[in-house]
Amino acid sequence: MASKCCILGYGAAAKTDSRMYAFNRTAKEIQYGWSDILARVSVIMTSYNKPEYVGKSIESILKQTLTDFELLLMDDNSNKKTKKVIGSYLNDKRIKYYCSNVTSISERAEKIRYAVQINKALSMATGQYISYATDDNIYRPQRLEKMVNTLESNPEIKIVYSGSKVLSLDKNGEVKKTMHRMAKSKTWLAPCTIDHCSIMHRADILPTIYEKWNSYWDEDPQFYFIGDARFFWRLNHFWPFHPINEVLDDNYITKKSLHGQMTCAKKNRLIRLLPEQRTCKELRDYLRNLGGDK
Numbered sequence: 001m002a003s004k005c006c007i008l009g010y011g012a013a014a015k016t017d018s019r020m021y022a023f024n025r026t027a028k029e030i031q032y033g034w035s036d037i038l039a040r041v042s043v044i045m046t047s048y049n050k051p052e053y054v055g056k057s058i059e060s061i062l063k064q065t066l067t068d069f070e071l072l073l074m075d076d077n078s079n080k081k082t083k084k085v086i087g088s089y090l091n092d093k094r095i096k097y098y099c100s101n102v103t104s105i106s107e108r109a110e111k112i113r114y115a116v117q118i119n120k121a122l123s124m125a126t127g128q129y130i131s132y133a134t135d136d137n138i139y140r141p142q143r144l145e146k147m148v149n150t151l152e153s154n155p156e157i158k159i160v161y162s163g164s165k166v167l168s169l170d171k172n173g174e175v176k177k178t179m180h181r182m183a184k185s186k187t188w189l190a191p192c193t194i195d196h197c198s199i200m201h202r203a204d205i206l207p208t209i210y211e212k213w214n215s216y217w218d219e220d221p222q223f224y225f226i227g228d229a230r231f232f233w234r235l236n237h238f239w240p241f242h243p244i245n246e247v248l249d250d251n252y253i254t255k256k257s258l259h260g261q262m263t264c265a266k267k268n269r270l271i272r273l274l275p276e277q278r279t280c281k282e283l284r285d286y287l288r289n290l291g292g293d294k
């Protein structure tokens, strides 16, 4: 039975159709004109229990200077407070809201939940370009525009990344530490140096990934802390990441977040249920052996 919180279901039947729709776009584009049928960018936002931040994250996307996007808002069955905040934005027609029906913590530990949600979103996304967001990340206003411009003026580039400001917050929400992730050079060694909120890739690279690994993002919980690095590891088998040397997002690390929990003496139940975690070093060494960034 469908979860009551869902405004739209996952629509299994639409899965193949929407992907095919996306990849058959050229003919449709010629026939109807691009903007009539598809969004230019699919922004995929994952969300779980961040009522204090999720509204700001959504607003930062709705206020982008590039307006031709769809926002696939993938909520992982958050608490009422979070759903209420999200609900207040759903009158914007560009938002497509999906909600899972996961309830138990043990279920959350079985697979990387954000990877599961992103994979569902990717199967439904219709944009020419894919961009990722989280419920505690703020896009700067020109983020989508600058990334799309770079991809449109460089047809050979498949993936771009930008600089990012990382702010670590204490339990009262005060900024305790900041650092900048830079975006200076083309890299075949993206894992653990770039966050997924700082990249955009062409949608048409996805079938290559699916063909090799039978999924887009790896849902294996051994990579729970570095799920984006694991996805970048897959991407770096085929393509480098190209830099846009400018900070285009602000990334908040809260005490409640997965990485915030790493520094807490008492770990929450989800973290305690996870299997032993695989490492950045392993992913990066593997890519170095493939010849990455030599």
Ligand code: TYD
Pocket: 045, 046, 047, 048, 075, 076, 108, 113, 114, 117, 133, 134, 135, 136, 253, 256, 257, 258, 259, 260, 270
């Ligand atoms: P987050 O707690 O922000 O971790 P990090 O320290 O890596 O930033 O979680 C990352 C994303 O995963 C966030 O958008 C929420 C999502 N998420 C789910 O969708 N389901 C879950 O059960 C959890 C724990 C997170």
Ligand code: MG
Pocket: 134, 136, 252, 253, 257, 258
């Ligand atoms: Mg986070």
